[in-house]
Amino acid sequence: MDDDRETVIEAENVVRHFGAVKAIDGVSIAVRRGEVFGLLGPNGAGKTTLVRMLATLLQPTSGRCSIGGIDVTKDPMAVRALIGLAGQNAAVDDMLTGRENLEIVGRLYQLSRAEARRRAAELLERLSLTDAADRQVKTYSGGMRRRIDLGASLVGQPEILILDEPTTGLDPRTRIELWDFIQQLVGGGTTVLLTTQYLEEADELADRLAVLDHGKVIAEGTPDELKEQVGGDVLMAAPANPADLDAVVEVLGRLDGTDPWVDHRRQQASVAVTDRIGALLQAGQIFEQRRVPLRDLAVSRPSLDQVFLTLTGHAATEASDDEDGDGAGRRSGRRSRR
Ligand SMILES: Nc1ncnc2c1ncn2[C@@H]1O[C@H](COP(=O)(O)OP(=O)(O)O)[C@@H](O)[C@H]1O
């Protein structure tokens, strides 16, 4: 990673309160040109609040945000000319077709009618939306909806793209297609700031990431650096009977001196270990002696999920209520404002 590249997105000690809620509580991040920076955190962590401040849509209570060296509160128009934003409240109109939406955005960017039409057609093609181009957006699936939102943010050919949870609620295949598309944009030199609650997504796309929890950055680094914070490998054990979960935790706690963490949703517990084979054998022996039947016992490199659990004591996606596989965008009203 080339550290000499200029910082193009910066938050310096930014605070944003909503009444008594400290949505962002002293956050500093710096994203370098050409980089994909991930802002990872569960629902309510403050991701959208931070992104909206960077995108000029919300004023910080204190601190400073800048894009391309321009202070966002001093010259919001200049900042808007540099960025594309695909957010959770996107600018797409449900009653219009995909093509009409993109053409209107093109006109807002002062493109001529012909140029706006050409640009819309090109983006529809790149986003595999040509077949649906002349249907009203309200008929789109969740995945198509995300793509047209993304298309709208790309009309102005921004150097800096801000994506707020671009794949939340999408099925795995659509998610991977969007990842590919984002990677193509990055290959073309676009700087991307992306928020996500999916550790996999941060791992796949981000060069560096900041982990956000309750309005604060609790860790920052490359995905590998964050994984190293867990320390070595991870031994995971899952009991065959849910009632044995406490017994499993107790056994793992005896192995290496570190505290195990429990994933109640998956009914399993994990612990960081330094001697992977020794720990595996020892654990196997104890479970056998105590006659605790297991569904699974394995050692692996830590996942970002485990990193998150270790850092925060809770799972990143535990609080998520938006996994209907269909995208939140189709619920009426949600995207109608601008
Ligand atoms: N307009 C608002 N008014 C009051 N509280 C808000 C507003 N926007 C966000 N919040 C609160 O700020 C916190 C962070 O929210 P948000 O930035 O939307 O988190 P995320 O995008 O990570 O889910 C939450 O507690 C949320 O309820």
Ligand SMILES: [Mg+2]
């Ligand atoms: Mg959000």
